[in-house]
Structure formats: C-alpha cells, structure tokens
Amino acid sequence: MTGLPDPQDVHLTLMGRRVLLGITGSIAAYKSAFLARELVKRGAEVRVVMTPSATGFITPLTLATLVGNPVHSDFTESIESGAWTNHVELGLWGDLFLVAPCTAQTLSFFAQGACTNLLHAVFLSSRCPVAVAPAMDLDMFTNAATQENLKTLSERGIKIIEPTSGALASGLDGKGRMEEPEVIADFVEAFFLSNMPLSGKRVVVTAGPTEEPIDSVRYLGNRSTGKMGFALASRLADLGASVTLISGPVNIKTPQRIAERIDVCTAQEMYDATISVWPSMDAGIACAAVADMRPVNPADKKLHRGDLPDSILLENTPDTLLEMGRTKSSSQVLMGFALETDSAEESLKSAESKLTRKNLDFVVMNTLADKGAGFNHDTNKVTVLQSVGAHTEKRIFELKTKREVAYDLIELLSTLLI
Ligand SMILES: Cc1cc2nc3c(=O)[nH]c(=O)nc-3n(C[C@H](O)[C@H](O)[C@H](O)COP(=O)(O)O)c2cc1C
Structure with missing residues (x-):
C-alpha cells in the first residue's frame, strides 16, 4: 500500500500538480x-530529493x-554501472520545488549558489518556482547571517514559508519550528x-452534443462525446483559469478545479446559458x-x-458562436471549432469563411476524413486558423491525444490572453 490517491476522488485539489519535495538535515x-x-492525498505527484544529511x-x-x-539523494545511483541522477531533468520535472524542512546550511548554500550535493544542483537548475520552509533553532533563525540569506532568497523570488514559534527540539522556546504539514500543503494549494x-x-x-426533441423520448442529436471540450476545460483550469463549462448531455466527470459546470440539453439552452455568461x-x-x-x-408525449x-x-x-462573435469586445478572445467532412481544400475554405463570418480569433478545424480525428476517438488531428489583422495564419498539428491537442490549443489561446 502506498496510499496513492484514487483519481476519481473529488477532493484532489492538487491533482495534476508535480511537487518536487526537497528534504534537508533537520530534526x-x-x-x-x-x-x-498530505500532498499525495490531495492528488499531487511527488518526487523527493534529500541531502545526504537528511537521510540520517x-x-x-x-x-x-x-x-x-x-x-534521490546522490548524483550517482550506482558506481559500478556509472548511472547517475539527472538533476536537470528533476529540476525541469516539477511545477514547484518545495524544500521542507530547509536547514540554515542549505539556505546559505542556496543564497551563495554553491553546489555541493544533488539537492543544490536541482535548486540551481530548476526552472519552476521554489519555496522553502526553514526549520532550525531560535538563535540559528534569528542570526544575522540566516536572516540575510532569507532576505537574499526572498528578493530572488524564492517563497519563504515562515517558521512558527513554540517549543523547539533544543529545549528553547521561540521562532524556528517548521510550519505544520497541513499548513504547508495549504500553502502549496494557494500557490x-x-x-x-x-x-x-x-x-x-x-x-458535447445537443439533443433536439421530436417528442418526449426521441430527439435529433449527434455523435459528439464532449471529450475535446472537457480536455480543454481541464487544461485551462490547471493553468489557473476560472472555467465555466457548459455541457450538452455527456457521460464524463467534471475535471478538477472547474469553477462552474452548467448542464444543458438543447441548442436553445446552450445559447441561453452561454450568452448570459459571455x-x-x-x-x-x-x-x-x-x-x-x-x-x-415537438410533441410533449411519446408519439406511437x-x-x-x-x-x-x-x-x-x-x-x-455567431452571437458570441457579434458581441465580442476588443479584449475578449474567441476560439471556435469547425468539424468538416469535405476534401482538405473545401474544408479549409469553409473553416476560413467561419473565421471571418463569425468574427473569431481562432478556428480549429478537424475533418472526419483524417483517421483518428473528430468524434468518438481519444485522439484528434487539428488545423488552426488564426485571424491576424487582414490575413489568416495556418498551423497544422499532427494526430495527438485530445489532452495533447488541448495543450497546443490553450497555448495558442494564451498568446492573446496573457
Ligand atoms: C539532531 C540534529 C538536529 C538538527 N536540526 C537542525 C535543524 O533543525 N535545522 C538546521 O538548520 N540544522 C540542524 N542540524 C544541523 C544540520 O543537520 C547540519 O547543518 C547539516 O550539515 C545540514 O546539512 P544539509 O543542509 O545539507 O541537510 C541538526 C543536527 C543534528 C545532529
């Protein structure tokens, strides 16, 4: 038993987050x-780097x-085989490098930029934000050198999780006790x-699709599963956006961190819900x-x-979409989808016309002519047309999973949003 979380758990507030946990030689x-x-329980993927001293x-x-x-605690995994721990890869892996506890010595090395162990190398090569939770005796913490190091690190953008006051392992009473694990996990969430x-x-x-009633049991519908839209909503939420997801009838769980989900059935309901929040x-x-x-x-009872x-x-x-484009303000960004079934040339022409006719910033075209694209697949192959001034820019993407396509599309959308 590792205590790894069940991904269906709705309380996984850190789901999809990668936390690189550094541990140093403090009590x-x-x-x-x-x-x-606690981090794993909240859904984070955690990897650990320790100083040699911490392993004691x-x-x-x-x-x-x-x-x-x-x-990982050493540069070399096996002296015989020559295998080594790639600190650069570790530094790039995390979304956050959290050093807890962080000793006075490690703070000092971080401030100097020294590299005497693997954890220091990871610190120097990490591209993600770094947070430290100092833990030490009262006098070590108040010492001018430690305070100067903390100031230097803070000025360089390192987040400091302040220690608390209380009984210390030395028998002294005062500031220097590492913050409690739940509070540090709350800090990570807030971060x-x-x-x-x-x-x-x-x-x-x-x-997702819409359903247009013929009578109380029959409807006109389509084969959309909602997978692409949900993947986009999930990626946006993971990047911190407040997402309102308006979904037709689908069989998918709401992704983590979605601010609001509105379920609708018909095109009219989709229109009303979307236009009211737009x-x-x-x-x-x-x-x-x-x-x-x-x-x-539509009949209000079943027709025999x-x-x-x-x-x-x-x-x-x-x-x-036409109404969203018509009422779009100069600061709003709008991306529409166009599912095509014609030849590549015809599809492109139709998507380009949608881009201008509906006043969109982007149109994402996929064609059922491409294997693995469109409905009922976990993959998609898209071509994105972007309206740039008077001309249209075209980007052709390979066949990818819908999750990867969502990454590409949100990256494009973000260029106009950030
Ligand atoms: C029992 C014990 C407890 C220690 N607790 C702390 C501590 O809480 N904070 C600290 O800065 N140093 C503490 N130290 C000293 C560090 O272990 C020592 O400075 C070590 O070299 C730190 O190495 P590291 O920062 O590479 O992990 C302690 C030492 C011992 C023997």
Whole structure:
C-alpha cells in the first residue's frame, strides 16, 4: 500500500500538480513524511530529493513508499554501472520545488549558489518556482547571517514559508519550528491557485452534443462525446483559469478545479446559458457540436407508431458562436471549432469563411476524413486558423491525444490572453 490517491476522488485539489519535495538535515525531517503523504492525498505527484544529511533523519525508503516514486539523494545511483541522477531533468520535472524542512546550511548554500550535493544542483537548475520552509533553532533563525540569506532568497523570488514559534527540539522556546504539514500543503494549494499563468482569467467552454426533441423520448442529436471540450476545460483550469463549462448531455466527470459546470440539453439552452455568461468572460471556446436545426413542434408525449408524421418540419436553432462573435469586445478572445467532412481544400475554405463570418480569433478545424480525428476517438488531428489583422495564419498539428491537442490549443489561446 502506498496510499496513492484514487483519481476519481473529488477532493484532489492538487491533482495534476508535480511537487518536487526537497528534504534537508533537520530534526523536522520526520514531518516531511506527513507532508509527503498530505500532498499525495490531495492528488499531487511527488518526487523527493534529500541531502545526504537528511537521510540520517528519515529513511529514503519511508518517503519512496509514501510517494510511490524513487527517492534521490546522490548524483550517482550506482558506481559500478556509472548511472547517475539527472538533476536537470528533476529540476525541469516539477511545477514547484518545495524544500521542507530547509536547514540554515542549505539556505546559505542556496543564497551563495554553491553546489555541493544533488539537492543544490536541482535548486540551481530548476526552472519552476521554489519555496522553502526553514526549520532550525531560535538563535540559528534569528542570526544575522540566516536572516540575510532569507532576505537574499526572498528578493530572488524564492517563497519563504515562515517558521512558527513554540517549543523547539533544543529545549528553547521561540521562532524556528517548521510550519505544520497541513499548513504547508495549504500553502502549496494557494500557490497553484494564484501563481498559474491564467490566474484571474475567466473562460467559458462549451462541450458535447445537443439533443433536439421530436417528442418526449426521441430527439435529433449527434455523435459528439464532449471529450475535446472537457480536455480543454481541464487544461485551462490547471493553468489557473476560472472555467465555466457548459455541457450538452455527456457521460464524463467534471475535471478538477472547474469553477462552474452548467448542464444543458438543447441548442436553445446552450445559447441561453452561454450568452448570459459571455459578457463577463475574458475568452470563450465553442467546442460543442450544437444542432443547427430542430423540429418545429415537438410533441410533449411519446408519439406511437401510427401517430408518427411522414416528415418532420425543422427550423434553425439560434447560433451561439455567431452571437458570441457579434458581441465580442476588443479584449475578449474567441476560439471556435469547425468539424468538416469535405476534401482538405473545401474544408479549409469553409473553416476560413467561419473565421471571418463569425468574427473569431481562432478556428480549429478537424475533418472526419483524417483517421483518428473528430468524434468518438481519444485522439484528434487539428488545423488552426488564426485571424491576424487582414490575413489568416495556418498551423497544422499532427494526430495527438485530445489532452495533447488541448495543450497546443490553450497555448495558442494564451498568446492573446496573457
Ligand atoms: C539532531 C540534529 C538536529 C538538527 N536540526 C537542525 C535543524 O533543525 N535545522 C538546521 O538548520 N540544522 C540542524 N542540524 C544541523 C544540520 O543537520 C547540519 O547543518 C547539516 O550539515 C545540514 O546539512 P544539509 O543542509 O545539507 O541537510 C541538526 C543536527 C543534528 C545532529
């Protein structure tokens, strides 16, 4: 048993976050086990780097078992084979490098930029933000050298999780005790909420199909599963955006951190829900496969075989994307989808016309002519057209998983949003 979380758990506030946990040689290192467990319990993926000194306080085996990943404390994994721990790879892996506890000595090395062990090398090569939770005796903490080091690190953007006051291992009473694991985990959560590139941005995403009733049991629908829209919503939320997800009838769980999910059924409901929130949004992604036509007079009870009409009269549904584009302000960014079935040339022409006709910033075209693209697949192959001044820029992407496609599309959207 590693205590690894069940991904279906709705309380996984750190799901999808990668925390590189650094542990140094303080008596508070025993608390790192609780911290590691707390981070994992909240859904984070955790890898651990320890200083050689820390391994005397708590065993790497305990931490490796708790986080379900090998623990690194040395540059060389095996002297015989020559295998070594790639500190650069570790430094790039994390979304946050959290050193807890952080000794006076490690603070000093960080401030100097010295590199005498693997943890220092990871610190120097990490590209992600770094947070430290100092832990030491009262006099060590108040010492001018330690305070100067903390000031230097803080000025360089390192987050300091202030120690608390209380009884210390030395028998003294005062400031220097590492903050409690739950409080540090809360700090990590708050960090991810406020330090992500799309923090403070509000985005509406529509997803899934619509169902247009013929009678109380039959409807006109389409084969959209909602997977692409949900992947986009999930990526946006992971980057800190406040996402309103408006979904037609689908069989998918709401991704982590989605601010609001509104379930709708018909094109009219999709239109009403989207248009009511659109003015307060910074961006919109219209990924839903909304019906263009609906039966004019749906029966309010089930029609029996003998009562069925020979033909069903259809009327146009309101065009949600057209209305979003028509009312788009100069600061709003709008991305629409175009599913095509024609030849590549025809599809492109039709998508380009949608880009200008609906006043979009981006149109994401996928064609059912491409294997693995469109409905009912976990993959998609898209071409993105972007309106840049008077001309259109075209980007062709390879066949990828819908999650990877979401990464690409949100990266593009972010260029106009940040
Ligand atoms: C029992 C014991 C407890 C210690 N606790 C702390 C501590 O809480 N904070 C600290 O800065 N140093 C503490 N030290 C001293 C560090 O272990 C020592 O400076 C070590 O070299 C730190 O190495 P590191 O920063 O590379 O892990 C302690 C030493 C011992 C023997």
